Amino acid sequence: MYTTTIGHTFLKEYNRRNGTDYSAKLFFDEVYFRLFFDDPKYLMWAQNSPFVQGISKKKPYFERHERLENLSQFHQKVTRGERDASIAIGYPASETKEYATTSGLVSDINLEISEEATYLSWIGSSLSIGVSGGYAILFNDPAILYATFEGWKVYREYLNDVTLERLRPNQIFTWNGQWLTYRFSWKFRSDFDFLTLQGEKFFTVSETEIGVNTIEWSKLFFSLSRQFPDSIQTGYVFSLGQTNKTLGFFPFHFKSGSNLVSVYKKLWGEDDYLKNTAAFESLIGKRIDRACELGAIGLQALEPRGLTKYFSEGNIDLSKPAILLKKNETEIEFEERKSKILSKDLENIITFQTYKTWLIAMLTKNKEEIADYTTEIAAALVRYRASARKTDRKNLIEKELFASSKKNAFIEALIKIVSDGEVDSDIIEKVKELKDYIHYLNNEEFVYFWLLLKFDYAYQERIS
Structure with a gap:
């Protein structure tokens, strides 16, 4: 199964980097077991496996000699050829009549699973990257897998730290997501400590517990885009829980993330990006399952949250707040x-900045020219509206020009503007140019352009 493939890729990279020649079993004994299961607090809860059977509220952990006995029992099961989901991670459960909902990647083909593959499945499964929505992602990439492994040692160090006794164990998938996002972000520091990670919102801290927060997939995506700016990586997206769900294999176009960041920096500046990175990234991205429905994880999947409603209703409120003493x-x-x-x-x-960034990135023509052009047209529309003595021009803009994303309705509203004999000649010229410009946009491009102009109009109203 795929966890075995991931484990194989990782172990090959581990041996290459460390000058070792570990087999999967030897790595399991000397590295993996010691990190995951050779302490009172585990990195992962391996359901129904020998490592957890017998743990209860009355007996919350095993002593050292008991843990070694658990390891011995596990080896015996592997040697005997037992290969259900408690022994080979990611493989079917042990039901004979029908597979349980906790089975993953089930096949009725009688597959022979070697001992090596069994140990590799544990290693590979533990490299899963947990993201919001209850899903996890596996990338079969040596650099990503090794960076994830490096985070295991940090999690183990914190679990063993007596000053962090409230830190919750068994969150390795969630930890992997947070760690990898931080490891490949521009904020990473080699001399980080727990407080550094807490400042990056790794944890939720209460009086009784310190829990690792689940990362948004889009934040992970941006970090990987920074590390692999021109790469397309295939990710396996799935969930492991009481009910397993496999979404499948999807290409992750990391160039889309680096391009989006590039557009943001060009529009708003490097300093603004560094200051607002967290807020910007938190607005980006559909739900991971919805993103996968697109067939590929790229720019469309990064559509900002809340944007869709503006395609059919209203406009973003950017009016300056009035703050007076009550x-x-x-x-x-x-x-x-x-x-x-x-x-x-x-x-x-x-x-607004995030919405505008994404819309400009979606438009295929010269992005910088479009950014300047929509700003210029929006300013002209604000001048057009401001020179009216009544509300007719305001109504024309809001209830006709920006009421529908249909090109014909938009053009009809433009014709009404140029037909107004009291409109300044420079505004008429700009509106005529606009009419000619949108003629060459296809329907999809027009919708993005129309929404971009609508947002720019709201911003120009604010600053006028």
Whole structure:
């Protein structure tokens, strides 16, 4: 099964980097077991395996001699040829009449699974990268797998740290996702410590427990894009739990992530990107299962959250907040309220920047020219609206020009603007140019352009 393939790729890379010649069994005994199961707190809960059978609330962990006995029992089962899901990770469960919901990659073909493959399945499975939504991803890439392995040692170190006794064990998949995202991010420091990772929101800390947070797949994607900017990697997306689900193998186009970051930096600057990276990345990406429905993980899968509704309704609210002292409000209360309002306003601006970045990236023509052009047209529309004495121009823009993403309706609204005898000649020229410009856009490009212009109009209203 695929976990065995992953284990094989990793072990080959481990031996290459370390000048060793480990077999899967020897690596399991000397490295893997010691990291995962040779301490009271485990890195992974291996359901129904000898390593966990007998653990309960009354007996929360095994003593050293018991753990070694568990290892011996495991070896005996492997030698006897037992190959259910408790012995070979990622293989079918042991039901004879029908497979359990905890079985993965089930086949009715009688496959002969070697001892080497069995040990490799444990190693490979433990390299799964947990992401939000209850899914995990496996990349058959030596660099990714080895970097993930390096994180195992950090997790073990923290679990054994007496000052971190509240740290939850058995979260290796979740840990892998957080670790790999940090390891390949621009924020990575070789001298990191627990507080560094806590600052990166690795953990949720309470009085009773420190838990590892699940990473959003899009954050992982951006980190991998930084490390492999021109690469297309095939990822196996699946879930392991009470009910297994295999989504399949999908190409991850990491160039899409690096391109999106490049567009953001060109639009808003390097400093702004570094300051708002977390907020920007948190807005990006469909749910992983929805992204997989596209057949490939690329720019379309990175569509920002909340964007879809603006294709059919309203516009983003970018109006400047009015912050005035209320009657009987103390100075402290005012400052607290002001801080919350400004924080929400900044959130709206970052949302606008993120939406605009993605829309420009989706347009196939010169991206910098489009960014300048929509800003210029939006400013002209604001001037057109502002010179009216009534609300007719405002209504024309909001209820006709931006009411529908249909090209014909948009053109009809433009014709009404140029037919207005009181409109300044420079605005008329820009509107005529706009009409000619959109004529050459295909329907998909027009929708992205129309939404981009709608957002730019909202921003120009804010700053006018």
